[in-house]
Amino acid sequence: MAYFSFRACCGFMRRFNDYNLIAPIYDLLGKLVYRGALHQSQLHFLSELPKGKSILIIGGGTGRIIQPVLELAQPSALYYLEMSGKMIALSQNRLKGLSDHPVQFIHGTQDSLAPNLKFDVVITPFFFDQFTYFRLAKIFLQLNQHCEPGSYWVWSDFVTPKKAYHRFLMKLMIWFFKASTNLDTDQVYDIYPVFELRNWKCLRKAPYFDGFIETALFQKQS
Numbered sequence: 001m002a003y004f005s006f007r008a009c010c011g012f013m014r015r016f017n018d019y020n021l022i023a024p025i026y027d028l029l030g031k032l033v034y035r036g037a038l039h040q041s042q043l044h045f046l047s048e049l050p051k052g053k054s055i056l057i058i059g060g061g062t063g064r065i066i067q068p069v070l071e072l073a074q075p076s077a078l079y080y081l082e083m084s085g086k087m088i089a090l091s092q093n094r095l096k097g098l099s100d101h102p103v104q105f106i107h108g109t110q111d112s113l114a115p116n117l118k119f120d121v122v123i124t125p126f127f128f129d130q131f132t133y134f135r136l137a138k139i140f141l142q143l144n145q146h147c148e149p150g151s152y153w154v155w156s157d158f159v160t161p162k163k164a165y166h167r168f169l170m171k172l173m174i175w176f177f178k179a180s181t182n183l184d185t186d187q188v189y190d191i192y193p194v195f196e197l198r199n200w201k202c203l204r205k206a207p208y209f210d211g212f213i214e215t216a217l218f219q220k221q222s
Helices: 023-034 037-043 066-073 085-093 133-144 164-181 192-197
Strands: 006-009 012-015 054-058 077-082 103-107 119-125 147-158 200-208 213-220
Touching (some): 023 037, 023 085, 037 119, 037 200, 037 213, 066 077, 077 085, 133 192
Parallel strands (some): 054 077, 054 119
Antiparallel strands (some): 147 213
């Protein structure tokens, strides 16, 4: 959830991928349709990450992933980048009562990251599925610049639907998110070639929700 762009709509300027409207019901929608698969897929590889590292989460929504990352990866620094102000507020609320934590919230997009910031781990849960292929590739290149060889990337997202009911769900989701968030794409794309082109090796991957959702652990090669 980090594409900050606008287009004219009905006489006013409307932002692409604006999740402020549906932020309060975002998690509920996912639970109702996918029965926990969205959240579980994001957690799949967290225990395999090296501890004490600098981590970037981009597109984490309401912040359900923050506590598991803190517990399982024990980062030295955790940057939580999110464009939606309401999503940021919900995420910050989850940390109430925790006085000592390494989380730094950044309200903005990948363009908001300081050029000299480097991350040992990047986590993009259901982030790239909201962009056209051109935008997806451009954003990936921006994030890639913040990673040195040896860095890890945890990716979780929908994949091109192969089953009839997956295709139905995909059409329904695209219709809903275009109406509610001004979604900037009409389909999902194969992300693996994008990683491979920049020398990221897929170490492991795992399917969820009968193969409609995938999560993968990548490492940047030298």
